[in-house]
């Protein structure tokens with residue numbers, strides 16, 4: 581897994597799809613939801629507990645790190661959004677893109693096995709030819725010197741994402757928000 585990089589993508593997506601004048605609660609809700617979705621594929625580490633080894637198609641970086649999985653989660657989210665009277669297409673596309681960003685990033689990391697990007701059609705694990713992101717230790721291993729080093733590297737690597745996500749809003753947008761009672 582990469583780590584902070586996934587969260588950065590979730591934050592960027594949340595900022596991109598949320599109007600500047602939206603209520604703060606909505607902004608935070610979307611940011612939290614999209615950050616969780618950006619990390620969702622790594623929920624597959626529970627498969628270790630069920631005895632699936634890393635290299636198994638259902639193991640870590642297996643099925644959940646495929647484009648098919650991202651598409652399925654997108655379709656599911658779209659259906660739920662539609663049921664709630666929202667734009668199913670829009671929500672589904674954003675969710676699928678954020679989930680798909682996870683294995684795309686992982687395939688840039690320099691350790692572990694690659695991602696089963698094309699599961700279920702192809703169970704081979706893939707990396708991109710260029711792998712500049714140091715792989716993060718799994719689970720509590722992150723709370724180590726190596727984990728800190730990886731965290732700092734990703735913090736710097738994704739600097740443009742943090743900047744975009746947290747850049748102060750223009751005064752006009754803030755004024756509009758204040759007058760609409762948001763906040």
Ligand SMILES: [Zn+2]
Pocket residue numbers: 581582621622641645682683686
């Ligand atoms: Zn991962």
